[in-house]
Amino acid sequence: MASQFHPLFKTNTKTWNQSILLSFQIIGVVYGQLSTAPLYVFGTMRVEDLESEEVVYELFSFIFWTLTIISLIKYALIVLKVDDKGEGGTFALYSLLCRNAKVGLLPCDRTANEVTLHDQDTSTPNNKNNSSDSRTRKAIEKHKSCHYLILFLALFGSCMTIGVAVLTPALSVLSASYGVQRSLSDMAHLFNSSQHTQDLVSNALYKYVPVPAACVILVALFVVQSCGTQKIGFMFAPIISVWLLFVGVVGAYNIFYWDVKIIYKISPVYMFKFVMNVNVSRWRLLGSTILCAAGSEAMFADLGHFSKKSIKITFICLIYPILVICYAGQAAYISKNLQERDFNHLSQSMPSHIKHVFIVLSLLSSAVGSQATITASFSIINQCLALNCFPRVKVIHTSKTIYGQIYIPDVNWLLMIFSLTVTVGFRDLVKIGNATGLAIICGMLVTTNLMSLIIALYWEKKLTVSVLFLVCFGFVEAAYVSACMLQFHKGAWYLVILLVVSMTVMLSWHYGTVKKYEFDLQNKVSTEWLIDVSPGLGISRVAGIGFIYTDLVAGIPAFFSHFITNLPAFHQVLILVSFKSMPVPHVLERERYLIGRIGPKDDKIYRCIVRYGYCDNIRETSDFEEEIISSIGEFISIEQMSDIESMVSAEERMIVVGQSSSLDGNALVPMVNESSKQVGINESQISPVLENESDMPSSSSSSRRKKKKVRFMLPEDKSSSPKMQASVRKELLELIEARESGSAYFLGQSHLVVRDGSNFVKRFLIMVFRFFEKNGREPPVALRIPHAALVEVGMICTI
Known part of the structure; x- marks a missing residue:
């Protein structure tokens, strides 16, 4: 197993001070999306679908077990154990399979493999291999169709990561902007007694406040990306830390004030009741429920930016318990206020005397919450670049000690343009949430499929263990995929457009590179x-x-x-x-x-x-x-x-x-x-060109040369x-x-x-x-x- 820390970290990164420092930066960079998901999980559900307390309890049970099964068990406890020498993400899993199962389709002939891959990977956990696993390995290596399928999965997962990086900033920032609009609308209601005037003010605020404010925040978010992960982490970590403390305290308050028995609703019995009484409209709600796990994939994809140990400890000890308390508090409020206006939005569950504090914090944290997806897309695209699956773009390394911390200007501006297009084009949280949920769950399903191959071919466990992992997690994620597909005509179709564009770019570059190499090889x-x-x-x-x-x-x-x-x-x-x-x-x-x-x-x-x-x-x-x-x-x-x-x-x-x-x-x-002097150097051994160069004019350009x-x-x-x-x-x-x-x-x-x-x-x-x-x-x-x-x-x- 690879080291917990990046192989190119300086020695002093293993000290406690550095570990604490990384953990602090992680809160703002890796867990921003998970921490701000409460802004839009219930908010992207249709009000008419939340028809009773029982439905709210059932959805809360789904949220708790989704966080537990997918975010905690799958990613924090299992997937994070698999790193490609400190790097994570879809292509890290693909590179492990390329080295351990010979399924690579990258442009490289047999001679190149013999010359360059002479050294063995020492990070393989064991060398044992039973007969069934050997047959599986041989079957996968023999059939070329399996190689194409695995490459397609890797590219598909990368496209989903890019899609999440486009949609999540728009979703989180727009949800916070609508909170500002609702707060201003409530203030207008206090000063205007006329219902007609109140409606005009509300419509004006709805039209002119959320989208322009969201666009301004989005532009600012993508502009600061050039500062680098370390500086962004220092800037964003205090905001997310205060946000987590705030929503955790408010969640605990709502639990005790509205319904202290909400804790008992985590029972799987409520999920069973939901399934027994399911219909199309109720099943659609699961498409919004999966948003509670948004950011789980970024935990793995951002592994190259930080250490594995810090990511795992921070999630288990801080992020997970606070999120459970926050969702429990919001569910307790919603269950008792189904008759209120916009009861499903997080801003409505805030006590009135701190609602304005929430508005400010939500605006700041919503921008920060998108950071995890942006840095994850940078990491994924950098891996695609090196493996000839993405066109050549400029990559800037923002840290001299942690080589995984990068910034890609061209990709950053393209993500900004697409995010602004989504925000201005849809102007609807539900539609953007539908597309985001589909992108998130599809990316998770790709990781599950590749992880099952990793378990069998890299960890070399029994085939039954690999199948068990695929069935358990794949069944849960496939159910969420079916729920998201029901919303395909209501915003999820935009993800298909992003997928077609990004997949076309990747496949065309890979195809052209392979054909070019084959031509050179043949001629x-x-x-x-x-x-x-x-x-x-x-x-x-x-x-x-x-x-x-x-x-x-x-x-x-x-x-x-x-x-x-x-x-x-x-x-x-x-x-x-x-x-x-x-x-x-x-x-x-x-x-x-x-x-x-x-x-x-x-x-x-x-x-x-x-x-x-x-x-x-x-x-x-x-x-x-x-x-x-x-x-x-x-x-x-x-x-x-x-x-x-x-x-x-x-x-x-x-x-x-x-x-x-x-x-x-x-x-x-x-x-x-020229001033360097080496003992024992014979001057006659140096070419006369050296002496001629010393007589050249000492201009600035020649001196630099x-x-x-x-x-x-x-x-x-x-x-x-x-x-x-x-x-x-x-x-x-x-x-x-x-x-x-x-x-x-x-x-x-x-x-x-x-x-x-x-x-x-x-x-x-x-x-x-x-x-x-x-x-x-x-x-x-x-x-x-x-x-x-x-x-x-x-x-x-x-x-």
Whole structure:
């Protein structure tokens, strides 16, 4: 089992002070939605459906057991035990299945798997496996349809998370705004005796107060997202803490004032009575009841932002008991005030002398309550990005110690636009609540299905345990899905629109990426072609280093063979660089680079595979070129050691560099600036380009470039370190000289074209893919390539 804390946390995060600090931030970020759900659970129910005290008691029993079964037992006690090395969410479960059941459909061929997935996941709980589980694993791995189904579930769950992030802010903020409208309307009734005047004032307040106020709050909410999770947590946690204390005290007051026996109504007998007397109108009420568990999925999805232990303890000891008291108090009030106006809204259950305090707190907390869904959508989309299931967008890491805390500007503004559209378009809590309930329960049902596979294939429990989990929780959630579908024509249809849009984007990007990779795989040329055939083409070698970026980890990409066929020349040193996303959250620095050699040593052609997890922040690193050259220098030094065979894979002698301590002082030595002095450096070993660069004018731009320029040299020969062979020293010197001569970057630009006669679906998916590829905010490779050194080679890929 993975550590309770994020693997990249600093050491001091394990102290009690840090744990308390995280727990405080969790209240505002993770549990905001759960804490503010009382604003709209009863409020989204139709008044005419709450016809008697018995119905209220039955619904309260459903609310209690929904919180207990889904939020407490399923998520807090079971699902939170499954984390992908500190990360949670739908794609975290999918990545675990990809590694443990070989069901991945991400663009990666067998050679890539053999080269990059050589290390085993040590977090598997046990290695035991009975015959039935083995048959299940083999059946799932054998049938391709199961792979597509699991990927569809992962994408569907991600779309539901995005849908909740759109709908929940609109629902919570609009419900609080209607509370303001009701408060102002009550004040107007005190000053106007005429019923006609009261009706005019109420209609004016209803028309001009809730929606504009909600829009202003929504804009402010999404604007502050750029501050980052940590700052938002500090800002929002006090608000939610005061809100929880307030509704908890008021709930206890209502219990003792209106109906102290409401506590006995949690009995499952009341749920049984509800089912026995059920009809269509009563069954629809369950679509609003499920909103009490809104935010439970965010507990798991936001796992990368905080520690598992803090999330679990905070929910069990604080959130759960306060919510039960709050819902009990509201049910007690409603059961005794069925004749009052708007009796089902939380604001009406507040004592009159503190109602204005409630209005202020509800406005603030409703905005905060949406934070959990927004941060969850950021986490899910970041995972989709790394696994090539979402178009390239800019990801900003807002914390240097907790890499799971991110902000995605483009997604943030799109969520804001959709939320404002929902608020202005519907202007109705019931319709927005119907769509939100369907999104929440569908996301939970996806988690249940994936968790049942995790239990069987990752935890390796008996198949009966997996089936029991699926049946128990799946039956409850399927009942809620049926209730939400009855409201499909009353607002839930909007979720289908969001689903179609987001699923189209994800599927088209995944489809286009896979087809593009398959084309490159089918049209690659062998390394022997570059080594054996190229001399016959009269190819000349020019000074410098050529970086070739390709998705392939074996062979030569077709675009480079196309380039040298038309322009027969390439650099003195050639490095084929591949970035490979791994189905893990993080790849350690010492295991990130795999280096290999293509052909004989005299050709000086190398391959570098840069591995990264779906939560690694590699795009903001600007020193990849230096790291790759340093890794190649280490590779050259490793080749002279006798234990190389234990570190070599079957393909092109790929070696994991960065983890051999015996090479200290026996590879390239970086020199950050010109003032650095290394003992034992022979000045004749440094290329004359170094001296020429020091005579350049000291403009601001050139000085900035010099600061980033890292030069390499050979270490001093010491008696305590292994003796460097003459051939190794010569090859390292040639690498240094090539670096000082300059670098060029070759990048293939493959343009997908659909064959004539292809069906409409294929054409549409490729059209969407080309649109997002052309308008992507991030470059296709992680390195910040200077434009003057970039060589783009275009090719037409007909699929």
